[in-house]
Amino acid sequence: MTADTITAADIRINARWLIPIEPAGAVLKNQAVIIQGTRIVAVTPQEQADREFRTRETVDLPYHVVMPGLINMHGHAAMTLFRGMADDLPLMTWLNDHIWPAEGRFISKQFVADGTQLAMAEMLRTGTTTFSDMYFFPEIAAQVAHDAGIRAQICFPLLDFPTSWGSGPEEYLSKGRAFIDTWKADDYIMPAIGPHAPYTVSDGPMAEAVRLSEDTGARIQIHLHETAFEVTEASEKLGKRPTARLAELGVLRPETQCVHMTQIDDSDISLLQQSGAQVIHCPESNLKLASGLCPVQKLIDSGVNVAIGTDGAASNNDLDLFGELRTAAMVAKVVAGDAAALSAHKALEMATINGARALGRDHELGSLISGKLADIIAIDLSDPFLQPVYDPASHLVYSNHGRSVSHSWINGVPQVQDGRLTRIDVADLMLRVDDWAGRIREQAD
Numbered sequence: 001m002t003a004d005t006i007t008a009a010d011i012r013i014n015a016r017w018l019i020p021i022e023p024a025g026a027v028l029k030n031q032a033v034i035i036q037g038t039r040i041v042a043v044t045p046q047e048q049a050d051r052e053f054r055t056r057e058t059v060d061l062p063y064h065v066v067m068p069g070l071i072n073m074h075g076h077a078a079m080t081l082f083r084g085m086a087d088d089l090p091l092m093t094w095l096n097d098h099i100w101p102a103e104g105r106f107i108s109k110q111f112v113a114d115g116t117q118l119a120m121a122e123m124l125r126t127g128t129t130t131f132s133d134m135y136f137f138p139e140i141a142a143q144v145a146h147d148a149g150i151r152a153q154i155c156f157p158l159l160d161f162p163t164s165w166g167s168g169p170e171e172y173l174s175k176g177r178a179f180i181d182t183w184k185a186d187d188y189i190m191p192a193i194g195p196h197a198p199y200t201v202s203d204g205p206m207a208e209a210v211r212l213s214e215d216t217g218a219r220i221q222i223h224l225h226e227t228a229f230e231v232t233e234a235s236e237k238l239g240k241r242p243t244a245r246l247a248e249l250g251v252l253r254p255e256t257q258c259v260h261m262t263q264i265d266d267s268d269i270s271l272l273q274q275s276g277a278q279v280i281h282c283p284e285s286n287l288k289l290a291s292g293l294c295p296v297q298k299l300i301d302s303g304v305n306v307a308i309g310t311d312g313a314a315s316n317n318d319l320d321l322f323g324e325l326r327t328a329a330m331v332a333k334v335v336a337g338d339a340a341a342l343s344a345h346k347a348l349e350m351a352t353i354n355g356a357r358a359l360g361r362d363h364e365l366g367s368l369i370s371g372k373l374a375d376i377i378a379i380d381l382s383d384p385f386l387q388p389v390y391d392p393a394s395h396l397v398y399s400n401h402g403r404s405v406s407h408s409w410i411n412g413v414p415q416v417q418d419g420r421l422t423r424i425d426v427a428d429l430m431l432r433v434d435d436w437a438g439r440i441r442e443q444a445d
Contacts, residue, residue, distance in 0.1 A: 005052070011035040011412065012055040013376065014046055015066035017392045021352045022367035025345045027392055033066060035374045038187075038411040043368050063382035064406060065392045067348070068367055069129025069375035070321045071355025073153075073280045074221065074259045074309025077133045077141060078115030080122065081106075081436050082314040091227055091289045099314060103136070105443060106436075107164040112137040114432045116144045119319055121424050124150060126320040126402025129375040129410045130355065130365065132257075132280075132309065134194040134221055136165040139179055142189045148423050149413055151375065153359060154183070155194030155221045158209055160202050169205035173212065180216045187411065190219070190359060195251075197223040198242040199230055203249060210250045219255050219359065221280070222246075225268065226260040227291050243268045252277045257358050259309065261299075262292030272304045278358040279304055281350070283327045285311035296332045297341040307355040320402035321351055329397050344397040374412035379404050 011034070018031040020043060032049035034042040042053065079099075086098035112135065123131055130151040133141050138156040145152040156176040157165060166172045176193060183191040193209050195201040201209075201222075213220050225231055225242060234242045244267070246252050252275035259280040261268070272279065281294050299306050308328055310319045325347045332342035342350075356366030364373050379396060381389050386399055408416035415422055 007041075007053050009034045009036040009041055009053050009055045010057065011409075012049060012053060012058045013066055013378070014058065014060045014062075015064055015378065016062055017065045017381075018043065018368065019065060019067040019348065019393055019396075020368040021068055021349060022369055024349065031066070033368060033376060035376075035409070035412045038373055040368060040370055040372050040374050040376075042370055059407065061378050061407070064378045064380050065396060066368070066376060066378045067396075068352045068365070069377050069408065069410065070127045070351045071307065071359070071366065072123060072128045072131040072309050072319065072321050072351075073257065073307040073355045073358055074132055074134070074282055074311055075119070075319065076135045076312035076314070077119035077131065078107075078112040078135050079312035079314040080118040080319070081111065081115040081433065081440070082312075083317050085314060085440065087288075087317070089289075091291055092229065094289065094315070102440070102443075103164070106440065107136050109137050109140050111436065112140045113144050114429070114436060116141045117148070117424060117429055118433055119313065120145065120148055120150055121421060121426060121429060122313075122319045123321075124408060124415050124421060124424070125405065125419075126322060127377045127379070127405040127408065128319070128321050129377065129408060129415070130359070132192075132221060134196075136163060138191075139182070142179075142183055142191070146186065146188050149188065149410055149415065151188050151190075151365075151410060153190040153192050153219065153221075155192040155219075158193065158195040158205055159200045160205065161200070169201075169208070173205065173208055177212060177216075180212070180218050184216065184218075190361075192219040192221055195220065195222045197226070197230070198234060198245060206246070206249050206251060210253075213255055217255075219257060220251065221257040221259060222251070223260055224258040225263045226286075228263050231263045241268065243271045247271050247275065254278070255360070257307075260286060260291065260294065262286050262294050264295065269299065269302050269304065272299070273302055277304075279306045280309050280358065281306055281328060282309045282311040282324075283331050284324055285315045287327070287331070288317075289315055293331055293335050295335050296328065297336040297338065300342075300346070305354055305357050306350055307358045308350040322396065322400050322402045322404075325351055325397050344391070344393045347397045348393060374409055376409045377405055377416075378407035380406040
């Protein structure tokens, strides 16, 4: 090997185990990931990397699994400031009597900035490198995420009624179009359209959302078939299920992400198949609010892409996507009546490549392949509660929690090093969070 055949690069990550996600089901040992700039240039055995690359930085991870960063496909980031505020209540009581009144009192630009930063700190620390958000003041959430260097799909809200962000559908759509124009070319932010739900958005605004998506290429994310009440009420009032109504309006398409989908039958699955729409599974929120159980394995068997999200911290109550994967795998087995349903590897795909597909970015996110963006995490398996290690993929889903994440890179930039956040001032953030908690407690007393 001569000097002119050695390639210079920025970072080399040496891993005991590597789960690339593509090819599916692979667990590789003693691999090196080579990063140049924002992208992966090679995934290769360490002995080969010794011969072919010289890097300015080497990170040795002798007890770790290295894998693609996790993609949390649904949440309301700023609602971390409402964590634990209104527990043990059914969805509509939770919304109507607690969450919406609290939002009316407290939502502001600063609330969204601080709450989103708190959510990002938790997500980064537990392995998420891309998240999807649907909340008020999306321009603030987008700026906070961009400044922190975390990748995010930010959905502007669309509802029939006024909120702190707008007076009604016309203003939401006008501001939303400007929001998309501002962020559409950004490296980190993917602007999107967020009609809240079929029961809060009427036909006219829903059709306008589709037109805006067609004009701009922006994704649509919507809460859909979340509860039995939602489906029953729509069937009684309109004579059709919500999925059928959305299909007629052109909402169901490959660019649309349907969140929850706990109350679905074969007709709904058929519409998903025909349209190519994506499903976002949020098992812990669905369990906590007693909303129902999404038939994940049946959807997968039907060829529907299923990604995963945590939902907001007010209904979960954490944003640890590894914990969500464990719940998803367990619930899928019970729903399918099959212990082999949603295997560990399939669960990991939900949080990586399937999320990338839902975003339309599986060509550059969701797996560790040369040419893809360097969004990478490392999980330390040296702790006693993760020993012994027979199958790292199984451990990640069934034994692990997000706090075992030791390292994280987004676009090749370190975000977590040895378990510490590198770009968020946690001490300053906690002071702001304490201030919000005091204000919220005052109102509750």
